[in-house]
Amino acid sequence: MDDPQKVAAYVEAGRENGVMAPVYMFHAANICEVIRAGDVVVDLACGPANQLVMVARLNPDAHFIGVDMSSPMLEQAKELISRHGLNNVDLRHGDITDLSVFAGNSVDVVVSTMALHHLPNVVALKRTYSEVARVLKPEGGIYMVDFGHLKSGRSIDYFAHQYADRQPELFTLDYLNSLHAAFYLEDIRQAAHSLFKQARLYSTFLMPFMVALKSPARRGPDMALAIKFAAMKRSLPSWHQKDLADLKTFFRMGGLSCALLG
Numbered sequence: 001m002d003d004p005q006k007v008a009a010y011v012e013a014g015r016e017n018g019v020m021a022p023v024y025m026f027h028a029a030n031i032c033e034v035i036r037a038g039d040v041v042v043d044l045a046c047g048p049a050n051q052l053v054m055v056a057r058l059n060p061d062a063h064f065i066g067v068d069m070s071s072p073m074l075e076q077a078k079e080l081i082s083r084h085g086l087n088n089v090d091l092r093h094g095d096i097t098d099l100s101v102f103a104g105n106s107v108d109v110v111v112s113t114m115a116l117h118h119l120p121n122v123v124a125l126k127r128t129y130s131e132v133a134r135v136l137k138p139e140g141g142i143y144m145v146d147f148g149h150l151k152s153g154r155s156i157d158y159f160a161h162q163y164a165d166r167q168p169e170l171f172t173l174d175y176l177n178s179l180h181a182a183f184y185l186e187d188i189r190q191a192a193h194s195l196f197k198q199a200r201l202y203s204t205f206l207m208p209f210m211v212a213l214k215s216p217a218r219r220g221p222d223m224a225l226a227i228k229f230a231a232m233k234r235s236l237p238s239w240h241q242k243d244l245a246d247l248k249t250f251f252r253m254g255g256l257s258c259a260l261l262g
């Protein structure tokens with residue numbers, strides 16, 4: 001993902017009022033649940049760091065390392081991190097299928113959002129999960145979420161064009177390509193097998209348009225954080241609040257809930 005126009009469209013979609021805002025908020029809450037103060041958190045394929053920065057701002061006592069193989073994306077990430085004056089985030093240029101820069105059992109939490117479908121095949125997906133299993137501490141946390149491959153082309157088209165009137169055409173096309181490139185739920189289940197001691201696989205109800213591998217919550221009830229999420233939710237335009245509520249419902253019906261989102 002080095003094409004400047006694609007990078008710009010993706011960055012735009014993730015900004016405060018961009019079409020991805022409710023999705024980032026949903027993932028941020030789930031990620032926060034698996035983080036504790038003092039943790040080292042690695043974000044695989046962090047892209048322009050829209051998600052990473054949101055989570056790092058909410059967890060000033062944790063340290064974050066974003067890994068990505070695209071220099072233009074990392075440039076965007078660097079700019080966003082410095083704009084927010086964050087000193088708890090580092091970036092590394094690298095391939096997520098090879099995490100040899102991290103020692104075994106050295107990472108407290110691994111996260112990844114909407115990126116695994118960029119991997120070329122199931123072998124690369126399996127290698128990535130094996131690397132996660134190697135670097136993660138035994139009691140570590142996981143939240144790795146991505147699109148799932150829908151069986152019918154009509155469903156893919158429906159999801160891809162759902163917000164076409166609210167976003168640049170390039171982003172709609174990119175989303176369509178992502179949904180086509182997404183792995184099937186069954187392939188994800190088999191590839192992620194090495195992590196099932198620490199995490200469970202969830203998908204949205206009826207149609208697995210999103211699939212999340214999540215460990216049990218690692219922080220206790222956190223009223224201050226729940227209040228922050230409630231305020232963030234209220235600040236969203238009403239159509240984004242509806243998107244967030246829908247995502248919450250479809251995941252809850254698939255077994256995944258998040259106390260921080262109420």
Ligand SMILES: C[S@@+](CC[C@H](N)C(=O)[O-])C[C@H]1O[C@@H](n2cnc3c(N)ncnc32)[C@H](O)[C@@H]1O
Pocket residue numbers: 001014044045046047048049050051067068069070073094095096097112113114115118119
């Ligand atoms: C759609 S973006 C997602 C970015 C971010 N996680 C988010 O939620 O906004 C996908 C990112 O995956 C990165 N990527 C794809 N394959 C990769 C690989 N094998 N290793 C590292 N980064 C990769 C791309 O460079 C791109 O920045």
